[in-house]
Amino acid sequence: MQQTPTHGRVLVVDDDPTVAEVVAGYLDRAGYDVDRAADGPEALARAAARWPDLVVLDLMLPGMDGLQVCRTLRDQGPVPVIMLTARGDEDDRILGLEIGADDYVTKPFSPRELVLRVESVLRRSRTGPRGAPLGGTPGGAGGPARPDGVLRHAGITLDPTARRATRDGRELALTLREFDLLAHLLRHPGVACTREELMRDVWGWDFGDLSTVTVHVRRLRGKIEDDPGAPRLIQTVWGVGYRFDTPSSQTADREG
Numbered sequence: 001m002q003q004t005p006t007h008g009r010v011l012v013v014d015d016d017p018t019v020a021e022v023v024a025g026y027l028d029r030a031g032y033d034v035d036r037a038a039d040g041p042e043a044l045a046r047a048a049a050r051w052p053d054l055v056v057l058d059l060m061l062p063g064m065d066g067l068q069v070c071r072t073l074r075d076q077g078p079v080p081v082i083m084l085t086a087r088g089d090e091d092d093r094i095l096g097l098e099i100g101a102d103d104y105v106t107k108p109f110s111p112r113e114l115v116l117r118v119e120s121v122l123r124r125s126r127t128g129p130r131g132a133p134l135g136g137t138p139g140g141a142g143g144p145a146r147p148d149g150v151l152r153h154a155g156i157t158l159d160p161t162a163r164r165a166t167r168d169g170r171e172l173a174l175t176l177r178e179f180d181l182l183a184h185l186l187r188h189p190g191v192a193c194t195r196e197e198l199m200r201d202v203w204g205w206d207f208g209d210l211s212t213v214t215v216h217v218r219r220l221r222g223k224i225e226d227d228p229g230a231p232r233l234i235q236t237v238w239g240v241g242y243r244f245d246t247p248s249s250q251t252a253d254r255e256g
Contacts (some may be wrong), residue, residue: 008053040064
């Protein structure tokens with residue numbers, strides 16, 4: 001008998017059986033193939049046996065905490081991670097984003113909201129921002145895409161189809177959100193993008209904690225800038241957001 005296709009495989013990791021059961025139930029009804037684990041070692045074992053399309057990961061786990069689990073998963077391969085965090089754990093939440101979590105949901109949370117976040121992250125991991133394939137229309141308005149859809153600026157080459165980015169020929173190890181953020185900035189060189197705009201167009205959120213954008217910009221600078229402490233490519237536009245500067249725009253600024 002042929003199995004009904006699912007929207008994807010989700011691994012739910014939470015030591016609270018009630019939370020895990022509720023989350024798994026909502027995801028199952030939404031059409032996902034759900035696996036569950038109660039602690040870090042079990043999560044890693046289940047991920048190794050059946051690599052998930054996405055992981056819903058509680059931050060506070062016994063023994064090996066969620067940060068360790070996320071870091072270990074990232075070492076094994078690319079997988080979107082949504083962190084579940086307790087209200088008020090801002091430092092841990094930001095640290096989770098810094099080690100590669102793609103999203104977070106604060107407890108107590110609405111299971112329906114979590115399902116929407118799962119759908120959003122999976123959609124973007126497969127297609128790119130706002131559900132449109134990365135690369136868009138070659139040579140489209142405002143976009144520096146070449147006829148092959150590849151984005152090139154300041155020694156950075158980003159191939160949306162292959163989900164691959166390099167700088168001066170060196171492979172960049174980017175998370176899902178870092179890749180989409182860089183793609184957005186490369187498509188709008190010299191344009192000041194607000195944090196709200198980046199959250200909407202890169203994360204697909206119309207509201208949320210803007211520190212998420214700040215953390216990802218900081219991580220991205222660490223991977224593409226010669227000196228992340230004195231960035232030349234991703235400039236902070238105080239009171240607005242960020243701007244990707246190309247050598248030509250930097251020259252124009254000096255001449256102006």
